[in-house]
Amino acid sequence: MRALDKLGSTIFEMLAHGLGLPNDFFAKNFEEKEATMIRINRYPPCPLPEKCLGLGSHSDPHTLTILLQDHVGGLQVLKNDNHWVGIRPVPNSFVINIGDTLEAWTNGRLKSVVHRAVVNREKRRLSVAYFISPSSSTTIDCPPQLVDPNTNPRKYKPFTWADFRKELLIQKRVVGKTALNRYLMN
Structure with a gap:
């Protein structure tokens, strides 16, 4: 888990750098x-398998x-065209998913992806997911550098990770980006 934390921190630094933010903007x-x-x-x-999903x-x-x-x-x-596409496994590699909080934090410049897991008719399948989240008191608020009133206005109201988790618990079932959509501006 320490190695995954280190990988996550490196990814956060690279994303911050690529967005023109201080390298520690996310990682801190x-x-x-x-x-x-x-x-x-x-x-x-x-x-x-056509009648059953592993994860909706x-x-x-x-x-x-x-x-x-x-x-x-x-x-x-x-x-975007509402078609599902399989992600072929690549040996000795990870799939990195942007989460909803990172989408809000970057004002939509980075997008979380709607995904699902399907089952196989003949083979058992395993996956391991490591979910990285900020501390509860962290405010998810996009920095001014990522907002432009004319071309990229603010998309999400600021929220804390603790507030967002509460919204997730209120939902009976997460479908798409329903929790994140509650924080959309207008």
Whole structure:
């Protein structure tokens, strides 16, 4: 987990640099590990995979997800044209998902992706997801450098990670970006 934290910190520094922000803009908010978690998903073979999902469509509410897929695969992302596309597993690599909080923090410059997990007819599947989130008191508010009133107006109201988690708990089922949409401006 320490290695995944280090990888996450490096990714946050690279993203901040690429957005023209101080390198520690994101990373400094992740010193407490209260909301960081790891989840191992086991999907048994399913004789009717077209009738069953392993995990329904959603976006990750966390800031960043580091995902390890096994060789079977099953991760699908929703494209803008509402078609699902499979993400082919690449041995010895991770899939990095931008989470909803990072989308809000960057005023939509980085987008969280709606995705799902499908099951396989013949093979068992495993995936390991490491979800990185800031400390509860961190305010998710895009910096002024990422807002332009004419071309890129502010899209989200500021919120804390604790408030966002409460919104997630209110929902019975996360579908798409429903929690994040509650913070849209107008």
